[in-house]
Amino acid sequence: MGFEMKQEKDVLSKDQCKVKSPNPNSVNSPHIKKKKKKKDKDKTKKRGMRRKRSDSPADEITPVRRLFDTCKEVFSSGGPGVIPSEDKIQQLRDILDNMKPGDVGLAPTMPYFRPDYGPEDGSSPPITYLHLHQCEQFSIGIFCLPPSGVIPLHNHPGMTVFSKLLFGTMHIKSYDWVADAPIQDIYRLVISQFAVRDPKTRLAKLKMNSALTAPCNASILYPEDGGNMHRFTAITACAVLDVLGPPYCNPEGRHCTYFLEFPLDNFSSEGGDVLRGEVEKEGHAWLQERGDNPEDLNVVGALYTGPKVED
Numbered sequence: 409m410g411f412e413m414k415q416e417k418d419v420l421s422k423d424q425c426k427v428k429s430p431n432p433n434s435v436n437s438p439h440i441k442k443k444k445k446k447k448d449k450d451k452t453k454k455r456g457m458r459r460k461r462s463d464s465p466a467d468e469i470t471p472v473r474r475l476f477d478t479c480k481e482v483f484s485s486g487g488p489g490v491i492p493s494e495d496k497i498q499q500l501r502d503i504l505d506n507m508k509p510g511d512v513g514l515a516p517t518m519p520y521f522r523p524d525y526g527p528e529d530g531s532s533p534p535i536t537y538l539h540l541h542q543c544e545q546f547s548i549g550i551f552c553l554p555p556s557g558v559i560p561l562h563n564h565p566g567m568t569v570f571s572k573l574l575f576g577t578m579h580i581k582s583y584d585w586v587a588d589a590p591i592q593d594i595y596r597l598v599i600s601q602f603a604v605r606d607p608k609t610r611l612a613k614l615k616m617n618s619a620l621t622a623p624c625n626a627s628i629l630y631p632e633d634g635g636n637m638h639r640f641t642a643i644t645a646c647a648v649l650d651v652l653g654p655p656y657c658n659p660e661g662r663h664c665t666y667f668l669e670f671p672l673d674n675f676s677s678e679g680g681d682v683l684r685g686e687v688e689k690e691g692h693a694w695l696q697e698r699g700d701n702p703e704d705l706n707v708v709g710a711l712y713t714g715p716k717v718e719d
């Protein structure tokens with residue numbers, strides 16, 4: 409922001425010089441001169457005022473810069489598991505709700521979004537990740553998906569995540585862990601049996617299983633709810649802008665874990681019938697941790713070439 413203000417000052421002083429240049433149509437009468445001088449003075453004043461209004465920092469700030477500045481404010485006192493206040497969430501949501509592909513230099517006609525983008529061996533089409541910013545507090549990036557592109561089911565440990573679909577239609581399936589939900593003892597017993605048998609498999613509750621079509625508002629997930637684990641599937645070519653606070657950080661234990669999803673039937677036991685009968689209808693599944701590099705994960709990085717994010 410400081411850089412922009414400096415620029416505006418420079419522009420203003422150059423223009424002021426132009427205003428002071430002699431007027432070839434000036435008349436020699438002292439009265440007229442005086443009047444003329446006063447008029448010129450008034451004109452200069454008015455022009456100055458006009459410039460001040462049009463050169464105000466708010467006019468110069470691009471949507472992506474506004475997003476960056478707001479993220480700095482929203483996540484300034486954040487950390488793992490810390491959810492920004494409602495006011496701050498709303499502030500960021502308002503910015504994202506109004507963002508369009510052009511604000512980040514994207515158009516659906518770009519190669520990343522073509523159906524034939526990537527290999528022709530029938531494997532999952534590559535998804536392109538454009539990195540905009542990362543600091544300790546937050547990260548901003550864009551996923552560009554061709555039709556049928558999939559970002560497999562993954563988590564966001566301790567994070568608050570804002571996702572804004574910029575264009576296209578995308579299916580989202582998301583879950584939250586059941587761990588803290590009030591469950592009857594029989595369920596607890598069954599869940600604990602599975603936990604002993606396979607500590608990498610946990611019960612999760614379905615949060616969302618539907619498609620979004622742009623233009624639409626940003627969706628938000630939280631450390632413990634809102635669909636912290638999600639999978640994105642491109643129904644048409646689409647682009648989604650993600651803001652993560654705080655970002656993934658392996659040394660701090662916030663790494664991205666991928667999951668396989670199994671219906672409750674796959675882990676039947678003595679209590680399984682009760683569990684299936686009572687819980688399944690509410691939309692639950694077992695989520696099992698996968699290895700670090702799932703074979704269906706096909707994300708490649710590319711250089712962001714849109715409007716400048718920061719100085």
Ligand SMILES: [Fe+2]
Binds near residue numbers: 562563564638
């Ligand atoms: Fe995600």
